[in-house]
Amino acid sequence: xxxxxxxxxxxxxxxxxxxxxxGGSTGxxxxxxTSTDAADTTDGASSDNVIKIGVFEPLTxxxxxxxxxxxxxxxxxxxxxxxVLGMKVELVVADNKSDKAEATTAVARLIxxxxxxxILGSWGSSLSMAAGDLVQTNQVPAVGxxxxxxxxxxxxxxxxxxxxxxxxxxxxxxxxxxxxLNAQTAVIVQEVSNDYSVGLASFFKSAxxxxxxxxxxxxxxxxxxxxxxDFSAIITRIQQLNPDVxxxxxxxxxxxLLIRQAREQGIEIPFIGGDTWExxxxxxxxxxxxxxxxxxxxxxxxxxTTEIGKIFVDEYRAEYGEDPAAVTALGFDAYMLVLDAxxxxxxxxxxxxxxxxxxxxxxxxxxxxxxIDANGDAEKYEAVIKIVQDGNFVYQDxxxxxx
Amino acid sequence: xxxxxxxxxxTNGISFGSLYALIAIGYTMVYGILRLINFAHGDIxxxxxxxxxxxxxxxxxxxxxxxxxxxxxxxxxxxxxxxxYKPLRDAPKMSVMISAIGVSYLLQNLATYLFTGRPMSxxxxxxxxxxxTIGSVTMLPLTIVTPVTTLLxxxxxxxxxxxxxxxxxxxxVSRDYETAKLMGVKINQVISYTFAIGSALAAIGAILWGMxxxxxxxxxxxxxxxxxxxxxxxxxxxxxxxAVLGGFIxxxxxxxxxxxxxxxxxxRDAFAFVMLIVILLVKPTGLLGEKVTEKV
Numbered sequence: 001x002x003x004x005x006x007x008x009x010x011x012x013x014x015x016x017x018x019x020x021x022x023g024g025s026t027g028x029x030x031x032x033x034t035s036t037d038a039a040d041t042t043d044g045a046s047s048d049n050v051i052k053i054g055v056f057e058p059l060t061x062x063x064x065x066x067x068x069x070x071x072x073x074x075x076x077x078x079x080x081x082x083x084v085l086g087m088k089v090e091l092v093v094a095d096n097k098s099d100k101a102e103a104t105t106a107v108a109r110l111i112x113x114x115x116x117x118x119i120l121g122s123w124g125s126s127l128s129m130a131a132g133d134l135v136q137t138n139q140v141p142a143v144g145x146x147x148x149x150x151x152x153x154x155x156x157x158x159x160x161x162x163x164x165x166x167x168x169x170x171x172x173x174x175x176x177x178x179x180x181l182n183a184q185t186a187v188i189v190q191e192v193s194n195d196y197s198v199g200l201a202s203f204f205k206s207a208x209x210x211x212x213x214x215x216x217x218x219x220x221x222x223x224x225x226x227x228x229x230d231f232s233a234i235i236t237r238i239q240q241l242n243p244d245v246x247x248x249x250x251x252x253x254x255x256x257l258l259i260r261q262a263r264e265q266g267i268e269i270p271f272i273g274g275d276t277w278e279x280x281x282x283x284x285x286x287x288x289x290x291x292x293x294x295x296x297x298x299x300x301x302x303x304x305t306t307e308i309g310k311i312f313v314d315e316y317r318a319e320y321g322e323d324p325a326a327v328t329a330l331g332f333d334a335y336m337l338v339l340d341a342x343x344x345x346x347x348x349x350x351x352x353x354x355x356x357x358x359x360x361x362x363x364x365x366x367x368x369x370x371x372i373d374a375n376g377d378a379e380k381y382e383a384v385i386k387i388v389q390d391g392n393f394v395y396q397d398x399x400x401x402x403x
Numbered sequence: 404x405x406x407x408x409x410x411x412x413x414t415n416g417i418s419f420g421s422l423y424a425l426i427a428i429g430y431t432m433v434y435g436i437l438r439l440i441n442f443a444h445g446d447i448x449x450x451x452x453x454x455x456x457x458x459x460x461x462x463x464x465x466x467x468x469x470x471x472x473x474x475x476x477x478x479x480x481x482x483x484x485x486x487x488y489k490p491l492r493d494a495p496k497m498s499v500m501i502s503a504i505g506v507s508y509l510l511q512n513l514a515t516y517l518f519t520g521r522p523m524s525x526x527x528x529x530x531x532x533x534x535x536t537i538g539s540v541t542m543l544p545l546t547i548v549t550p551v552t553t554l555l556x557x558x559x560x561x562x563x564x565x566x567x568x569x570x571x572x573x574x575x576v577s578r579d580y581e582t583a584k585l586m587g588v589k590i591n592q593v594i595s596y597t598f599a600i601g602s603a604l605a606a607i608g609a610i611l612w613g614m615x616x617x618x619x620x621x622x623x624x625x626x627x628x629x630x631x632x633x634x635x636x637x638x639x640x641x642x643x644x645x646a647v648l649g650g651f652i653x654x655x656x657x658x659x660x661x662x663x664x665x666x667x668x669x670x671r672d673a674f675a676f677v678m679l680i681v682i683l684l685v686k687p688t689g690l691l692g693e694k695v696t697e698k699v
Contacts (some may be wrong), residue, residue, distance in 0.1 A: 060520025061622070068521060097520075223669035227626060229616040232415035233661030234668060240408050253522055257618055265411070265532045266541030284524040285618050397578040 045354070051089045051348045053078075053338060054110035056121035056131060056142070061098025062226060062253050065281035066123035066327060070145050072322070073331025074120050076316060077339075084339045085348065092116055096127050103130040111138045117227040117348045118143065118341075123327060124251075125149030125196040132156050141354035143338055145330035146275060146298065149199045153376035160357050160376040162333045162365060163298050164383060166196070169274055170203025172296050172399050173247060178211045181270055183244035185217050189234060189258065191250040192223035200249040200274050208247075219243050224254065231258045235265050249274040252282035253368075256290060263289040271296065274339075278326050280400045283391045293388045299326040299367045300384045300395045308336070312366035325393075326367075326384070333365035404431040407539035412662040415656075418546040420654025423617070424647040425608035426631035427638070428560065429601030431646035434635070435577040438496060442503040443483060445628015446510035447602050451609035452525060452619045453518060473606045480602025481595050489591075507628075514621035522620040525613035526540050532614055549611050556604060557629035564643065569596055577641065587664045626672070633679045639692025648691060653678070656672040 004381045024150045037040065055074050059066035071093065078091050092114045094106035111134065119135065119142040122163055128147040135142045144152055144161040148169055153159045171250045177183040186208055191197035201221065209215050219241045222234045235258070238246060246262075248255055248271055259271050270292075276293045286293075301324050304310045312332050316324040338353065345352040360372040371379045385397040426448055433441045454475055458468035487506045491499045531545040564570035572593045575583040584590050612627070613619060630653060636651025653675060661668040682689065 060515055062522075062620075063574075065522070106623060220665060222665055225669060225672060227622075228671075229618065229623075230415075230419055232419070233412065233658050234665075236408055236411045236415070236662060237665050239411070253620075260617070264532075264541075264543055266534060266536065283523055285522060287524070287527070287617075350448055350500035 038149055049087050051084065051087050051342065052092050052114055052116045053120045053335070054107075054114060054116035054119040054121075055091050055093045056096060056103075056107055056110060056119050056127075057093070057123055058098040058127060059093070059095040062251060063098040063124045063127070065252060065279040066146070066276065067095075067098070067121075068332035069279060069325045069328045070121060070123050070334075072316075072320070072327035073145070073333075074335045075333035076312070076319060076328075077332045079319075080311075080315060081336070081339060084342050085346070087348070089339065093348040096122055096130075098124065098127070100126055100130040103127045104134060107134045111140050113134075116336045117350045118353055120331065120338065122147065124194075125152050125199070126194055127222040128152045128159070129195060132159055135159055139354070140350045141338075141341075141357055143334040143357065145334040146327040148275065149196050150375075150377075151195065151199070156376065157358075158354055160372055160378075162337060162367065162370055162378045163275075163330050164201045164380040165377055167203045168381070168401065169296050169299055169343045169383060170200050170205075171207040171401060172385075173186060173209035173274065174204050174328070175212055175225060175247045175399060175401075176274060176294065176296070176385060176397075177208065177247070181245050181272075183270075184212055185241075185243040186245045187219050187238055187243040188221040189238075189240055189246060189248040190221060190223060191226060191254060192225050194250065196274075196276070197250045201247065204247050204249070206236075208296070224250075224258075226251075226254070228254055229257055231261050232265070234258070235262045235267060238262065238269065239265065239267055245269065246271045247273070250276065251280045252277050253285070256282050256286035257307065259293060260286050260289040272296075275326065278386065278393050280325070283388065283393075287390075290388050291390075295386055295388075295393075296386065296398065296399075297326045297386055297393075298380075299329045299363075300324075300386070300398070301326075301329065301339050302395055304366065305368050306364045306366065308364055309368075333367050334371065336365055337363055337370065410538075411540050411542075412438070412658055414542055414546055416655040416658035418549045418615075418653070418654075419658055420651035422608055422612050422650075423627070423631050423634050423654045424553050424650030425556070425604050425611070425648040427634040427646035428557075428643055429605045430632050430635040431638070431640055431643055432573075432597050432601045435641040435643075436573060436580075436594060437488070437499070439488065439499050439503065440640075441601075442500070442628070442632075443487075443506035443510060444538045444601065444605060445624035445626075446507050446514075447476060447480055447483070447624075448605040448609045448612075448628065449480055449514060449580065449619075449621065449624030450510060451602075451606035452608075452623065453514060453523075455613060456523055456525060456608055456619055465528055469610060472610065473603045476606035476609075477599040477603040480598040480605075483499070484594060484598040489594075497518040511621050511625070518621065520621060522546045525617035525619050527617060528614060543615070545611065545614050549615075552607065552611065553647065556607065556645070560600070560604075560643060563600075569593070573597060579684060608631060630672075630675050632673050636679060636689055637682045639689030642689070642691045642693075645689055645691035652690075 057071050059067050096106040097104035107342045125147040128144050129152055136156050142159050146163050148166045150165050188201045192203040205218050246269055273295045275297045278297045299314050341353050341356040345356040364369045373379050382400050386393045387396045429444045454472045487502045532543050534541055572588050576593050600666045632650035636654040638645030655673055
């Protein structure tokens with residue numbers, strides 16, 4: 001009897017592996033999003049009337065907040081524009097779990113099992129970079145929405161993006177710090193295991209040094225790891241150094257805790273950061289402590305510069321009842337750009353799509369006019385400065401740096 | 404480094420260390436009784452945090468919520484023991500440990516499924532979380548409440564272990580499982596109580612932790628769980644006082660490492676593991692541990 005039970009359990013376990021194969025729309029186990037009705041298919045091979053586009057985002061793990069926002073943008077775009085070339089477009093969602101190793105698995109699955117013609121994402125430059133090789137080798141174009149590290153597209157013919165780059169963003173924040181905050185000294189707090197954080201920190205550093213004229217004006221660079229929750233030692237060190245400003249480019253999860261603990265310990269020094277902070281989770285966790293925090297980001301929903309931008313804001317408000325985040329608008333643009341490329345290419349062949357993406361000139365997206373340059377980057381020379389007020393990200397300024 | 408900065412570091416270290424101590428006690432007690440390293444303990448801690456979030460979300464007054472959470476977490480601990488560890492009591496020690504790892508992943512994925520992977524905000528108790536200034540050091544009242552609570556609970560626990568019948572039963576079982584069973588000690592009851600107490604302490608730790616670091620995510624228990632296991636080993640696994648000592652040492656070392664050598668702050672986690680290796684090489688039974696004869 002016991003043996004029979006054991007055999008039965010083993011069989012159940014073995015068969016349960018195959019339940020994961022059917023859907024093709026979620027990562028292994030873990031969280032599934034509830035609104036992937038657009039995505040589910042029952043077999044892996046693409047049928048003739050359906051074009052599949054992969055959504056490669058972190059939906060669980062530390063970056064889940066950002067990934068979810070981007071996915072919303074892509075799904076909204078899919079809802080508004082579900083067809084191209086007379087064929088239906090389906091989104092296949094793969095969760096990279098905010099983990100680089102898992103990212104390669106997720107992309108491999110999208111390419112090999114789901115046969116997507118293009119990939120959108122990911123939030124988090126290190127995750128996009130992890131997928132870079134696979135995308136290039138398998139010749140499936142990928143369009144990043146908000147990944148800002150230059151390495152994502154450098155040397156990779158198949159990765160594109162619709163946002164600006166970190167060298168630009170670092171310069172913008174350094175300008176803000178020296179001109180608006182009159183800062184002469186700064187301390188950098190970076191997430192040492194995150195390519196985005198380290199990259200942006202170094203760009204800020206070089207810009208800040210250039211602007212203030214002295215390398216010693218960066219008083220110190222302090223490191224923390226992904227998932228850290230206690231920053232008391234870092235904060236005490238900041239207290240000791242007493243800089244004019246603290247630049248802390250990192251994911252909203254850790255940054256919210258860092259700022260909160262700093263304010264709890266009585267530090268009044270302004271903290272500034274990058275685009276990763278613009279998520280509702282940042283304000284939820286940071287609470288009243290992140291009031292007055294300044295960050296650079298891609299887009300201001302109160303001032304859409306294009307027709308499609310207005311449509312996007314209205315549709316998003318109708319669907320979700322709140323204002324869209326910048327990365328959602330970028331996710332929307334990534335989808336729209338791919339659709340536009342498919343139309344121009346006249347076919348759903350990934351290589352043809354890739355070629356058309358590279359030729360994009362003056363494409364009208366929700367976040368502005370997008371022209372793709374030789375590296376696969378969007379030529380964007382404007383950044384929006386936002387400040388946290390009453391728990392909302394409020395537009396403060398636009399900074400343009402002429403090219 | 405001037406005195407006020409050092410004082411700040413020390414207070415942070417003691418507070419942080421006492422959080423580790425609370426969780427480490429759970430590990431050490433279960434090991435003492437069952438010779439099992441309960442890897443799921445960190446995730447019980449995580450569950451307690453989520454329960455608190457929901458308890459407060461239902462507008463329960465804090466006192467009620469805290470008592471409920473402690474009770475429910477103790478229940479969860481006992482249930483896990485009955486479901487995953489009891490059937491394996493006669494199995495080799497490795498099987499139970501693997502079962503513990505399985506429970507750990509089960510809890511994490513259950514939380515991810517139920518609550519999504521996005522971090523939630525832990526509610527704050529303004530009484531304890533409004534910053535106050537003492538001399539030149541600014542801190543939360545929580546920073547003082549935490550070590551005081553830990554030491555109080557340690558006192559109560561030691562009283563239970565040394566002066567009550569249950570405590571005597573626990574000591575008997577941890578000294579010699581078989582003989583205690585033969586002598587009529589109610590093994591199942593003792594084990595259930597052990598898990599209940601350990602989980603309850605983890606729940607208190609979770610509440611204090613959540614007030615300090617208000618980010619609740621399904622994987623929040625993994626790193627603290629691992630580090631508290633190290634703390635328990637460093638102090639002498641099986642020994643409650645050792646667990647508290649180990650927790651304090653680990654917490655202090657982490658904070659002071661970053662304080663005195665900020666360039667090494669990225670290696671903070673690594674240091675805990677280095678300490679584990681060192682203690683296993685130099686004094687494997689831990690700082691307060693006694694040599695236990697291994698019965699084959």
